[in-house]
Amino acid sequence: MAEINPASSPPPLAAAPMGNARKAVTPLSDFHDRLSPMLVKELRQGLRAKTFVSVFLALQGFLAFVLLTAAGGMGTGTSGGGTISSIIFFFFSIAALVIQPLRGIGALHGEIKENTIELMVLTRLSSWRIVLGKWVSIYSQTALLFIAIIPYLILRYFFGGMQLFSELLMMGTVFFLSGVFTAFTVGLSAVPSILIRGLLPLVGGVVLISFIWGLAARFGDVSNAFSLESAESRWVLAITYVAGSYLAWMALGLGASAIAPAAENHSTIRRVISLGCLLLVGLLIRFRSTDETVMVLLLGMTVVPAVILSLTEPFHLLPPVCAKFVKKGAAGVVAGRFLYPGWPSGTLFSIALIALAGLFFALSKRVPSDDTGVFLICTAGTLLFPAALLGGFQRRIKNRFAAYVIALVSTVLITLVAVAISSSMSSHDFLWAFCWVPPMPFFLREVANVPTTEAMTTGAFFTGIYAIAALLFAIRQSGPIRQVEEQTRQYNPPS
């Protein structure tokens, strides 16, 4: 193997060959060496970007105006103070939860489109560091916005009636969720499909604005919930933080694996961590009496993103990726069939993960309600149905993730439209024509009052078919996987 030159101490290059006059260049010292190169780059660019400057100035100007108006007109008092709090909450939430995350939409796509991502990949920056740098940059700018509103919160304190702890916690939670949403947009920005990359965050943004509007209108109740007086509110907040971190990590992982060269394996560690999280959730719901809705939420948040990512990974298996598994012999190869990058092993892993989640649910202390059982089966079917569908067209699909999400959203939309039509006809027999659509058995139970056993059997039947179909398509790829494993065994890496 050739000797590799370290980046340090290269020989000096010759002087400017064209003989132009040299200009002394003042070296840059605006950011410390220890900061990540990506963060430095993004901050240099981001802080000059009009979006951030506009949002920052607009927020400052508006909050100053509101407080001055309040100070002049309303005087002090609990009601006036509450109104100011809700206004601060509304505008900060719009900036932190909608505008800042939406800036992530073009984060990776711009680099991919301009061919600059490859230039970065060829440096010592890993794809994870690139994605993290993008995320941290936007999030640190959100932190600047957060810091900038603190003086207004302090001023607001003098108007009286302020629940200092709960309002600060609420703003902190908004700030945390901003990070989660930014991770979503940054991760999705690597997806080539404009439908997924643009439309989903935009629709999400519109939904969020109306949601924030609703929360601001009931600011007092929301603020009370953040006082953490009840065990339930503490529990919900803890889950929000833990699940938010997990989902943000998953979303950033989607972006990192999308820009990573094929020889980098991001899938295995993601699947192992998902499995670990599911085991923790399993232990939690087995040994702690948990509310059924919380239990379903926990299982869903752990399993659904892991399954979606595993079922939609591109299949480019290379010997260097296989090598770590093949070295461990038969056990390694078996593990590889569940953990290799790519949708074929992802399908096996997903089915195993769903089965495990079902097992944990069955072993939990609580006896689930009928509706929950049907809901879980339908959710499993809804996740597996697009995978079974895509199996038939896999050669024609350029972007499996986009195709999967479109199929998933279409499945849900078909169900909702059918339910709406059925409700307008006042006859629910019509719904049986759509019983093959995975979410439908749940609505048969809920809307048409079909007996639980019947709805569950229907759901289980179709979910089983879709699982088998997805599995068969995955197993058909065993040949190429075996071939790569064989070539990995034959290859003698250079000493």
Next chain:
Amino acid sequence: MSEHAINVQNLYRYFGQLQAVNGISFQIPHGSVCGFVGANGAGKTTTMRILASLDYPTMGVAEICGINVVHHPEEVRRLIGWMPDHFGNYEHMTVLEYLDFYARAFGYSGKERKERIAEVMDFTDLGPLADRFSNKLSKGMTQRLCLGRALLHDPQVLIMDEPAAGLDPKARVELKHLIRVLAQEGKTIFISSHILSELGEMCDSLLFVNAGRIVHHGDSESLKQGTDIDGGMLYDVQVLGDPQSLSDWCVTTPDIEFLESRKHGGRVRIEASDPERAAEMLAKMIRGGLQVTDFHREQRNLEDAFIDMLGRIDRGETAQPVATPKPLPAFTPPSSN
């Protein structure tokens, strides 16, 4: 150290049904400049991307300084500098900030980073542009910036995909000058371009690729001096009197072929490529009664040679066989979605 800076053996790359690279093999020694020539879609960029560890082969071996690009992409990336055929520049980022970012990304810090940036800026003459926003540069300046970025980590091998495309003549001369200086410093340079005359001046060897296959690998002189791709030599012959006499004489003489009529003579191909054979043939012509006024080896430019070669391939005439190396262990990754 391995024998070759670049070693490619039986390399294939399929995109679905499209065979972008179709079993090519070649080696480039350390410290040489090799031009990669081919029509659009011939497989140049795909081959270069595989060598830069940005793509992966369907089958075959690609090595940089003896390191397999698929198995050890991180090591390979430290050895190569990559200049893509097109890339965008960043908004809101000056030339100095651009180089500073990449220097940080390549692992430089502190004084060392500043010195390295200053060296690269000196070499590429970017000093006067240090405070200019990188997306406001001309094409020539952008290419100098890209070269500066590629040189930051002192790569042993430079892979340059169409670096002269879209440059004005002055910028081309500047780029050519920079490449010459780099070659003198011992860098191995693998460069593709459509401007063959410039490649001929810069390169020690030329690789011609067509439809994913290597059709010629040799120095530019052999092409320019009229070495036929079947191994013969091309000559321009001028005679006094009726030019038809030359054509008639060629028909009756073995080992010589009349290719086309020209003013006062014609273009002929003499079998075998040794000068003695040419001298013998000239003597034969004179003995045969032809009044030869001029007899010289054809000096074609590279564009003509390339077009000629493509024409022969299109007509189904045999191309010069390129030695096929012994196959190495290969792999065939699946590439379905």
